[in-house]
Each structure stands twice: as structure tokens, then as C-alpha cells.
Amino acid sequence: MLPESTEEPVYFLTEYLIEEREKPEKGSSEKGSSEYTVYRVKKSGDGFLRKVEALETIASGEEVVKYDKELNIKDRALLIETALKLCTGRVNTVIFTGVDRHVTIVHEPDPSAILEIEILDVAPPEPAWLSQVVRRLEASGIFGDLQVRFTENIVDLRRFEGEKSVFPCSSSGLEGKCLDSDILTEDGHLLVGCEISKTLFEMRFPELEYSFINICPFKSEIVVPSKSFITRCCRSEKSGLVNISGFEGAVVHWGASEYQVSEAVRNLVTRIRNKNSSAQDR
Known part of the structure; x- marks a missing residue:
């Protein structure tokens, strides 16, 4: 009243x-x-x-x-x-x-006040693991005060399936060979994985020649952000706030908990808002 x-x-x-x-x-x-x-x-x-x-x-x-x-x-x-x-x-x-x-x-209302964050991940699983986690957290309301919305940039690895394809882990369900379950004896395989997968391949099969598609977001040509993003990496020391291809981002470990993902998003938003505020003050 x-x-x-x-x-x-x-x-x-x-x-x-x-x-x-x-x-x-x-x-x-x-x-x-x-x-x-x-x-x-x-x-x-x-x-x-x-x-x-x-x-x-x-x-x-x-x-x-x-x-x-x-x-x-x-x-x-x-x-x-x-x-x-x-x-x-x-x-x-x-x-x-x-x-x-x-x-x-x-x-x-000003739509530019809403910050878009890209979920950068690979599939399967379907939906992608990181997308599942972020969407559950978003539905809980934990990001309500941040004025953010999420979009997906998911690279489907099923396009690389084939008899000569090699993937890191058999739990992915991808059709092809897997480093954790198959023995390779011929040249000409296509390894789809990260730097650790590459190291393991060369340790197990040092005599074989192969092609390599890197899916690590730090070095990949196919897993590439198009805006501010959150992604994951199998190397825990890479976790934290980063800049890839000119975009601010947050990296979590493949085994990160929901709490760690939530914290990473909040830290990323704080960093972006602070940088934008500093730029406006100049």
C-alpha cells in the first residue's frame, strides 16, 4: 500500500x-x-x-x-x-x-543484462554429462541471482564410429575399438580422444601408425567454444578459470561434483561481470 x-x-x-x-x-x-x-x-x-x-x-x-x-x-x-x-x-x-x-x-527489461554461457561437451552419453548437471542445477534455482542462461555446444562423437576408430573408454557405448578393452595389431586406426588417450595409445602400441582427433578443449579443432563457456577436462590441474579462443570459460574435472560445477559457474560469472564493469569504467 x-x-x-x-x-x-x-x-x-x-x-x-x-x-x-x-x-x-x-x-x-x-x-x-x-x-x-x-x-x-x-x-x-x-x-x-x-x-x-x-x-x-x-x-x-x-x-x-x-x-x-x-x-x-x-x-x-x-x-x-x-x-x-x-x-x-x-x-x-x-x-x-x-x-x-x-x-x-x-x-x-533489458535482454543484454542476461549473460549467456555455453555448455561445451561431447556426447555420448545423451544428453551430455555436463549438460545434464548444469540443467539440473539450473532447475533447482541455484543460479537465479546470476542472471544467466545456458546454451549447448555438444560435439557428437558418433560421427567418428567405425571399425578403425578407437575411443578411450568402452563405457561410452561408441561403436569401434576402445583403449581400455581392445588390443590393436594393425596400422591405420583413428584415435578420438585427448592427450592422455594419445599417451596411452603410444605406450600400449608404440609400433603402430595412427591418426588422431583431439577432443581436449584446450587443443581441439572440433570442441571449440563460441562464447563464454563451461567445459570439462580429464586433467584436474587444468580446472579453473581459463580463456580459450578469446572466450572466458570455466573448466571442471570429468569427475566434478554438482557443487564444483555450481561453484565454477558462479566464479565464471563473477569474473565476466567484473571485467565488463572495469571496461565500462575506463
Whole structure:
């Protein structure tokens, strides 16, 4: 509710106030739908209750709509995306109600505020392991405050299947030979793996000639990021924040836990936001 005057104190965290009032339908004596005015609060003082110095109108009347469903208002990207769909014509502000009945607003939603992060991985399994983990974490709401959205860049290794193809591990289910289960006796195989796979191949079959497709994101020509990314590597010492092909990224170990993946995403977002902020300050 809007205070009757600016003399009435407000809670110290209050940044905005929403005034709701009934408006009569044109040509009718009956009351119609509500209309809203959104104010920015200028306050002063200390303690839990602060004195209101002024109320600045930022949107009112036809500029404001109220979303008719409850949603997770901690998911900032979701709020921006939803508001963008509703901000047509004169509308520039959307009021949202959370599942906990708290209320927030989005004013002049800006899609550029949402940071896109690419999930860079290989398949099978299907879906790719890293994609499964990130999507589960995203659904839990753990990234809600980061204003991020994820896209997939998954390299399907099944295109390399064949009698002469060699893959690192038989658990992949790929059709061909595998370093952990097959003995090779002929030249001309195609090894699809990383640097460790290459080392193991040459240790086991030093006399054989072979071709090599590197799927390590640090050296690969096929597993390549196209934007800020998260990926994985079998060498734990490579884990952390990196820059590959000019894009900021985070690398987790192949055996990383959900917690470690979540932490890597958060560290990456912090790094990108800080760099963007520093660039704007110059």
C-alpha cells in the first residue's frame, strides 16, 4: 500500500512502492480492473524505519501491468524474459508476485543484462554429462541471482564410429575399438580422444601408425567454444578459470561434483561481470 503521506516511515530496505487502485470501465458505473503506479522511494535516517523524503513516479497507468501467475522471483533471468514478452505498446513495467507472495517489479527489461554461457561437451552419453548437471542445477534455482542462461555446444562423437576408430573408454557405448578393452595389431586406426588417450595409445602400441582427433578443449579443432563457456577436462590441474579462443570459460574435472560445477559457474560469472564493469569504467 502507498503511505498516505511522505511523513509515514517505510522499512529500510524499501526501494519502490506500488499503488493499486480500481479504475471504472469507460461508459459504465461498475468498477473495472486495477491500475498501478510505481514509485521510487527516496528516504533518509537510520534504523529499521526510515523517513520518506520523496516519491518519484517511474511508471503508471497503461505503462504498468501485473503478471497473473506466481513464479520464482529469485530467478532474475526468468523475470526479464517474462517481462520482455509483456512490454509491448506503452507497457514498460511488470509487477510480479513470487510463490512466497512477495512482490517485485521489472522496469524497462533489458535482454543484454542476461549473460549467456555455453555448455561445451561431447556426447555420448545423451544428453551430455555436463549438460545434464548444469540443467539440473539450473532447475533447482541455484543460479537465479546470476542472471544467466545456458546454451549447448555438444560435439557428437558418433560421427567418428567405425571399425578403425578407437575411443578411450568402452563405457561410452561408441561403436569401434576402445583403449581400455581392445588390443590393436594393425596400422591405420583413428584415435578420438585427448592427450592422455594419445599417451596411452603410444605406450600400449608404440609400433603402430595412427591418426588422431583431439577432443581436449584446450587443443581441439572440433570442441571449440563460441562464447563464454563451461567445459570439462580429464586433467584436474587444468580446472579453473581459463580463456580459450578469446572466450572466458570455466573448466571442471570429468569427475566434478554438482557443487564444483555450481561453484565454477558462479566464479565464471563473477569474473565476466567484473571485467565488463572495469571496461565500462575506463
